[in-house]
Amino acid sequence: MTSRAGIGPRRQPQQFMRLSDNLYEQEVIVDDDLTLYTSGRKSTGLRSAIYIILCVITGGIYYLICRWNTAIEMKTKTFPCSLADADYICIKNQWGEISLNRITKIDFGMKASMIFPRSFTEVDASQDIILDHLRFYDYRYFKFFFNPNTEMFEPNYAWVDSNWTSVSRVFLEQDDDQEIHSKRSIFGKNQVEIQEKSNFRLLVDEVLHPFFVFQIASIILWSLDDYYYYAGAILFISVTSSIATFLETKRNINRMKDLSRFSCHVRLLRNGVWVYMNSEEMVPGDLFEIESGSLNLFPCDAVLLTGDCIVNESMLTGESLPVSKSPIPDQELASLDFEAEEPASSPHMSKYFLFSGTKIIRIRPGNQAELSKKYPSIIGSRKGAIALVVRTGFNTTKGSLIRSMLFPRPNTFKFYRDAFRFIGVLAVISGLGFLGSLYNFIKLGINWETIIIRALDLITIAVPPALPATMAIGTSFAISRLRKSGIFCTSPPRVNIGGKINIMCFDKTGTLTEEGLDVLGVRFTVPNESRFENPYHEIPSLQPVRFSRMYRTIETLMTKPVPISGALGSTVPEYPSFGPTMSGVSIMHSNDPNNPVVEPDFPYPLIICAMATCHSIKVVGGDLMGDPLDLKMFQFTNWNIEEDFSSNVAAKKTVRNGATLTVRPPWVPAYDTVTSSKNFGTETFTELGVVKSFEFVSNLRRQSVVVQRFKYSGSTAVGNSFTESSSDPGIYPEYEVFVKGAPEVMQSICDISTFPKDYNEQLRYYTHHGYRVIAVAYKKLESMSLASVQKLKRQSVETGLLFLGFIIFENKLKPGTFPVIKTLNKAAIRQVMCTGDNVLTSISVSRECGLVKKSSRIFIPRFESGQSHEEDARIVWEDVDDSNLKLDPVTFKPNGDVSPERLADYQMAITGDAFQWMLEFASDEIFEKVF
Numbered sequence: 001m002t003s004r005a006g007i008g009p010r011r012q013p014q015q016f017m018r019l020s021d022n023l024y025e026q027e028v029i030v031d032d033d034l035t036l037y038t039s040g041r042k043s044t045g046l047r048s049a050i051y052i053i054l055c056v057i058t059g060g061i062y063y064l065i066c067r068w069n070t071a072i073e074m075k076t077k078t079f080p081c082s083l084a085d086a087d088y089i090c091i092k093n094q095w096g097e098i099s100l101n102r103i104t105k106i107d108f109g110m111k112a113s114m115i116f117p118r119s120f121t122e123v124d125a126s127q128d129i130i131l132d133h134l135r136f137y138d139y140r141y142f143k144f145f146f147n148p149n150t151e152m153f154e155p156n157y158a159w160v161d162s163n164w165t166s167v168s169r170v171f172l173e174q175d176d177d178q179e180i181h182s183k184r185s186i187f188g189k190n191q192v193e194i195q196e197k198s199n200f201r202l203l204v205d206e207v208l209h210p211f212f213v214f215q216i217a218s219i220i221l222w223s224l225d226d227y228y229y230y231a232g233a234i235l236f237i238s239v240t241s242s243i244a245t246f247l248e249t250k251r252n253i254n255r256m257k258d259l260s261r262f263s264c265h266v267r268l269l270r271n272g273v274w275v276y277m278n279s280e281e282m283v284p285g286d287l288f289e290i291e292s293g294s295l296n297l298f299p300c301d302a303v304l305l306t307g308d309c310i311v312n313e314s315m316l317t318g319e320s321l322p323v324s325k326s327p328i329p330d331q332e333l334a335s336l337d338f339e340a341e342e343p344a345s346s347p348h349m350s351k352y353f354l355f356s357g358t359k360i361i362r363i364r365p366g367n368q369a370e371l372s373k374k375y376p377s378i379i380g381s382r383k384g385a386i387a388l389v390v391r392t393g394f395n396t397t398k399g400s401l402i403r404s405m406l407f408p409r410p411n412t413f414k415f416y417r418d419a420f421r422f423i424g425v426l427a428v429i430s431g432l433g434f435l436g437s438l439y440n441f442i443k444l445g446i447n448w449e450t451i452i453i454r455a456l457d458l459i460t461i462a463v464p465p466a467l468p469a470t471m472a473i474g475t476s477f478a479i480s481r482l483r484k485s486g487i488f489c490t491s492p493p494r495v496n497i498g499g500k501i502n503i504m505c506f507d508k509t510g511t512l513t514e515e516g517l518d519v520l521g522v523r524f525t526v527p528n529e530s531r532f533e534n535p536y537h538e539i540p541s542l543q544p545v546r547f548s549r550m551y552r553t554i555e556t557l558m559t560k561p562v563p564i565s566g567a568l569g570s571t572v573p574e575y576p577s578f579g580p581t582m583s584g585v586s587i588m589h590s591n592d593p594n595n596p597v598v599e600p601d602f603p604y605p606l607i608i609c610a611m612a613t614c615h616s617i618k619v620v621g622g623d624l625m626g627d628p629l630d631l632k633m634f635q636f637t638n639w640n641i642e643e644d645f646s647s648n649v650a651a652k653k654t655v656r657n658g659a660t661l662t663v664r665p666p667w668v669p670a671y672d673t674v675t676s677s678k679n680f681g682t683e684t685f686t687e688l689g690v691v692k693s694f695e696f697v698s699n700l701r702r703q704s705v706v707v708q709r710f711k712y713s714g715s716t717a718v719g720n721s722f723t724e725s726s727s728d729p730g731i732y733p734e735y736e737v738f739v740k741g742a743p744e745v746m747q748s749i750c751d752i753s754t755f756p757k758d759y760n761e762q763l764r765y766y767t768h769h770g771y772r773v774i775a776v777a778y779k780k781l782e783s784m785s786l787a788s789v790q791k792l793k794r795q796s797v798e799t800g801l802l803f804l805g806f807i808i809f810e811n812k813l814k815p816g817t818f819p820v821i822k823t824l825n826k827a828a829i830r831q832v833m834c835t836g837d838n839v840l841t842s843i844s845v846s847r848e849c850g851l852v853k854k855s856s857r858i859f860i861p862r863f864e865s866g867q868s869h870e871e872d873a874r875i876v877w878e879d880v881d882d883s884n885l886k887l888d889p890v891t892f893k894p895n896g897d898v899s900p901e902r903l904a905d906y907q908m909a910i911t912g913d914a915f916q917w918m919l920e921f922a923s924d925e926i927f928e929k930v931f
């Protein structure tokens with residue numbers, strides 16, 4: 001699972017519907033992976049008696065048949081009836097697996113709308129009757145309740161309280177004891193508790209497995225035929241394999257239980273009082289306090305109502321990057337709909353969601369004074385953030401994850417199908433042999449006892465009874481060997497599948513290459529006609545620009561200003577030593593008024609400002625945490641960052657005019673130092689504050705921030721909000737936007753005229769040499785208030801930008817990559833790289849790590865005409881090293897005068913847009929040829 005989009009299936013609306021009008025059947029689409037067809041069944045005393053009699057008179061054979069075939073058991077014991085009258089429910093999933101589950105009835109005594117809030121939003125309130133009892137059934141830890149209003153069973157995993165329309169309503173309308181008690185009966189304990197079968201049940205399941213029964217029957221047969229040694233050997237193998245399977249099953253269940261079980265003490269709001277309780281007591285609708293230090297993992301799925309958090313969601317996503325969570329706005333809370341959208345896979349919802357089992361890195365309570373004023377009885381002197389419980393137990397995202405491990409998709413591999421077909425053919429042959437020998441034995445007048453033994457013997461010869469047992473032993477050995485290598489297997493048949501793998505797909509960064517990409521350097525835009533490369537030039541305006549040379553260190557780009565006297569009028573030395581023209585810390589002038597090389601008061605190159613602000617780094621306990629690419633980029637600037645203002649009293653007071661993070665060059669003192677230091681009391685300092693950020697989104701391939709320049713003069717913080725009243729000419733009224741992302745997406749969000757002419761050439765140069773290139777862009781926003789800035793939408797921020805330059809990162813292979821690829825090559829396992837990076841960078845990396853031969857020709861697609869969404873678009877496939885060499889559009893073989901070796905050894909790399917076009921418009925034949 002990568003990126004947040006990978007977690008949890010997306011649910012469809014309209015999940016429970018009737019299959020027909022007869023009220024007997026129902027279809028339930030649980031998620032993309034599970035659809036259930038259910039029907040009501042009823043048992044009678046007569047049918048139960050018939051079942052028992054059949055089991056007895058067949059000597060238990062009928063019992064075994066029913067055990068192996070639930071449909072027969074169901075038909076014997078029950079008959080179809082409406083869902084309203086049923087006491088059993090027959091559940092068939094999309095793989096044809098049938099189970100017969102009993103319907104449980106419990107006392108309830110609450111209004112129907114409490115459990116089925118959705119079905120009462122549009123109907124007359126008079127229909128909202130009190131339900132004395134609730135009827136429900138469990139299936140794979142899902143609970144389905146009978147709704148008398150719709151006469152269908154409805155799941156409780158999508159339950160959303162109709163009161164959750166605004167945060168203040170949630171705060172003010174709390175459940176009473178009776179409601180909490182009823183919710184406990186609907187949702188159960190807040191625990192992902194795996195029900196373990198008893199040892200006896202596990203042994204019975206093992207022993208009554210069809211193959212084991214066949215083995216025992218064979219052993220008895222061979223013993224009757226005096227085949228004691230052979231029968232003894234098979235008995236030994238069977239028993240050993242059963243014990244091994246039993247122990248493995250127990251071990252797996254225990255491991256899963258350890259993984260899933262979690263409880264802690266939390267402070268819950270019950271009856272208007274904050275009390276410590278065990279997390280198992282939590283029900284949807286509860287409010288709980290997340291206190292710093294007392295809670296490490298979230299015990300349920302919740303939405304944040306006040307404060308903010310940083311969490312580690314690697315348990316769900318596999319990505320250990322810190323993720324920020326902010327309080328949910330009213331309109332998002334009101335639109336909460338688990339049927340339509342799984343929060344874990346919704347980027348806009350997941351930022352308010354706290355997922356069960358994820359780790360808390362940092363908690364901040366928010367503006368306590370304001371909250372206490374608004375909700376005095378609830379907030380009071382609370383020091384933590386407050387969250388609303390929305391899902392508990394197996395209904396949480398963690399619960400779904402555990403469920404998918406407990407009930408993996410059934411294997412539909414050809415290997416298994418063929419193995420069973422093979423055994424079936426042998427059984428048919430042995431059946432024919434049985435009939436043939438029966439005929440001969442009768443003709444020869446051999447006694448019946450010998451005839452039966454001989455004829456059945458034939459079956460045990462043709463169908464090897466010990467085959468499954470020996471396979472199970474083999475698998476057990478394989479599992480224990482894997483365990484020694486740190487690979488744990490919860491489903492033994494997957495070991496065989498592992499052996500059948502013939503293609504391996506890798507992502508690039510963090511898998512084949514190192515996670516943290518070192519910055520090779522930066523290249524920014526400078527005016528074309530300028531003699532000097534001046535990184536301090538204010539904006540790459542619409543005049544023609546070119547790329548600067550590569551700057552590999554921050555020292556060459558930015559020099560610490562040295563206070564000198566008589567700065568005004570001094571000549572500007574050639575790069576890099578123009579720093580000393582500054583007076584104090586920030587004043588810097590050129591002697592040419594028509595060409596100011598620097599901006600007074602703000603002598604920082606814009607590309608450095610972008611690198612210092614455009615990231616999602618967090619400061620936790622003094623350490624920087626975040627995307628390794630962001631960390632390396634920020635570390636390159638050498639700037640200081642302040643994100644958690646809790647320890648800086650002076651900064652906390654002003655909270656930097658709404659900034660969530662501030663950055664400043666190393667020589668600018670922190671705000672509290674400024675105000676307390678007499679030496680700096682009258683100086684003017686600048687720093688940058690991020691007032692709004694749009695996180696990196698993988699499919700947009702970019703992230704952006706809105707930044708404000710802060711200027712501290714004495715003890716006064718000066719920012720936008722002071723602009724009107726201040727006469728200080730050095731105030732910066734505009735907010736600025738910095739965007740960084742894939743160079744390919746910059747073309748659609750930047751003003752193309754701000755691109756240097758050789759943009760594509762330079763990009764090609766670096767990507768072709770295996771570097772990851774990130775483009776940076778900038779714009780000034782119209783003058784507006786902080787409140788309007790905070791309401792800005794991503795589309796309006798990330799448009800009409802001015803291109804600033806490239807940051808070039810090195811892609812270093814991990815030490816283990818080359819040997820692993822070599823081993824896979826030896827094993828003839830095909831390898832594919834799937835990456836979000838530039839296609840040329842990816843090709844270079846794949847050549848370097850041996851994924852493709854260095855000598856191989858590689859062809860990439862280019863749209864000669866049209867775009868990925870146009871059916872009549874034309875794609876040409878060109879050699880990356882020689883664009884004259886192309887693939888034939890029909891045969892997909894290199895065109896022209898090509899040597900046979902070249903013809904034999906070429907590869908194709910496909911880009912996202914070409915793949916999209918092929919998916920939609922290419923013929924099957926072309927698709928097959930390409931893949």
Ligand SMILES: Nc1ncnc2c1ncn2[C@@H]1O[C@H](COP(=O)(O)OP(=O)(O)OP(=O)(O)O)[C@@H](O)[C@H]1O
Nearest residue numbers: 507508509696698701702703740741742835836837
């Ligand atoms: N933190 C970031 N900020 C801005 N842009 C980024 C960031 N990380 C990646 N990108 C850009 O977005 C593109 C897509 O990134 P994504 O994370 O989806 O790919 P990826 O998973 O890094 O690919 P891989 O891991 O296979 O190299 C990258 O090629 C890069 O240009």
